[in-house]
Every structure is written in C-alpha cells, then in structure tokens.
Amino acid sequence: GAVVSQHPSWVICKSGTSVKIECRSLDFQATTMFWYRQFPKQSLMLMATSNEGSKATYEQGVEKDKFLINHASLTLSTLTVTSAHPEDSSFYICSARSQQETQYFGPGTRLLVL
Amino acid sequence: QKEVEQNSGPLSVPEGAIASLNCTYSDRGSQSFFWYRQYSGKSPELIMFIYSNGDKEDGRFTAQLNKASQYVSLLIRDSQPSDSATYLCAVIGSGGSNYKLTFGKGTLLTVNP
Numbered sequence: 001g002a003v004v005s006q007h008p009s010w011v012i013c014k015s016g017t018s019v020k021i022e023c024r025s026l027d028f029q030a031t032t033m034f035w036y037r038q039f040p041k042q043s044l045m046l047m048a049t050s051n052e053g054s055k056a057t058y059e060q061g062v063e064k065d066k067f068l069i070n071h072a073s074l075t076l077s078t079l080t081v082t083s084a085h086p087e088d089s090s091f092y093i094c095s096a097r098s099q100q101e102t103q104y105f106g107p108g109t110r111l112l113v114l
Numbered sequence: 115q116k117e118v119e120q121n122s123g124p125l126s127v128p129e130g131a132i133a134s135l136n137c138t139y140s141d142r143g144s145q146s147f148f149w150y151r152q153y154s155g156k157s158p159e160l161i162m163f164i165y166s167n168g169d170k171e172d173g174r175f176t177a178q179l180n181k182a183s184q185y186v187s188l189l190i191r192d193s194q195p196s197d198s199a200t201y202l203c204a205v206i207g208s209g210g211s212n213y214k215l216t217f218g219k220g221t222l223l224t225v226n227p
Binding site: 046101104 | 146156158160215219
C-alpha cells in the first residue's frame, strides 16, 4: 500500500514554456500533498503544501504565480512550472499524506529546461 | 527555527557490521519521527517511523527515540552493500502545521563489501 506516482518521470522543455507535473496517490486518499524540489547533492526543499479543495500554502521564497498547484481531488495534485527557465531545472518530488502523519514520496520528475 | 541535525558523513562500515545513524532535533514539542532512505538519483523511501520513547524494530532496522535528549537514531544490523544510500531523519514538529516534515541534511552511508 501507500503508493504515490508521478508523471512524467522526466521532461525536457524549451525556456519560456510551461510544464505540468501530476502526482497521484494510487491506493489511498491523500489529505495533504506536498511538493519538494531537490538540486544535485542538496537537501530536499519543501516548496508548498496542498490540501484538497483549498489553496496551496507556499514556503517563503517560492513564487506562487510561477509554481501553480492544483489539488482538485483526494488522489491528484498537479504542479505547473510556468514560463520555465534553465534555473528551474531540478528534481521535483511530491509526497502524500493519508489520515495518518506518514508521508509517502512519489518517484520524482526530472525537469531540464533548455 | 526548528532544526534537525545529522552528521553528514560519509559513514563507512564493512558488510555485516552495524551502522548507527544519529539525529537531534531542536523542537522539544515534536511528536513524530521518521527515517527515509534516498538512493542517489531517486526519491526518498520510508524506512521507519517512531512516536514513543524507546526502541522500535523492523527486520534489520531499529529506530531509537529519546525525547528527553531530543535524539533519534537508526541502527542497521548486518549491513549490506545495498544499504549504501543517504539516510534522512525527518520530524513533525509542534504546532501541527499540516504535518510538514523538517528534514535533516542526511547522512551518507557506504557499506563496503
């Protein structure tokens, strides 16, 4: 149990385009989903917390207009990187929490912006 | 500022030995503690969680929690080369803010054959 999927697993795009990443909890309903970013050899950085049906809560320094989060159902959250630039290239990882406190991570999405 | 501290390592142990990974946290009100394993290039994978003082065992893994000392550890018995990874300590602090995890920077473990 507690399986979280992400799609796509990797994406290459041109600078200025937008990229949407999906995060799904496959066998449980996710009360809360989280979006993280990790640069090479660095720690996980929490970007935002997303509750179903409400606006996401962004961490300090994360631009909410650039990283759009939608959590329309208890099993799906999406992160859209708008007008992506090379500095947005990173490993984006979502996690999902059920009724309990444990977070389960998706496999991550590698984004490369050319 | 809620902090979680880990020795960054690398921690190197021979195959078959016990690996001991340590973590301290600053928020005395923290109630929930997690250990994740992250292989290079992959996302974190939950190994164990612990809520109560004392030891919790799961196979070759034992988590130990001492809330008075604000200390949580992970022991890996009979270490295998496949255990080589970065181990992340994570804590849910007091304040109950959406159950956000505060991560340590991770300890890189290398198990030598």
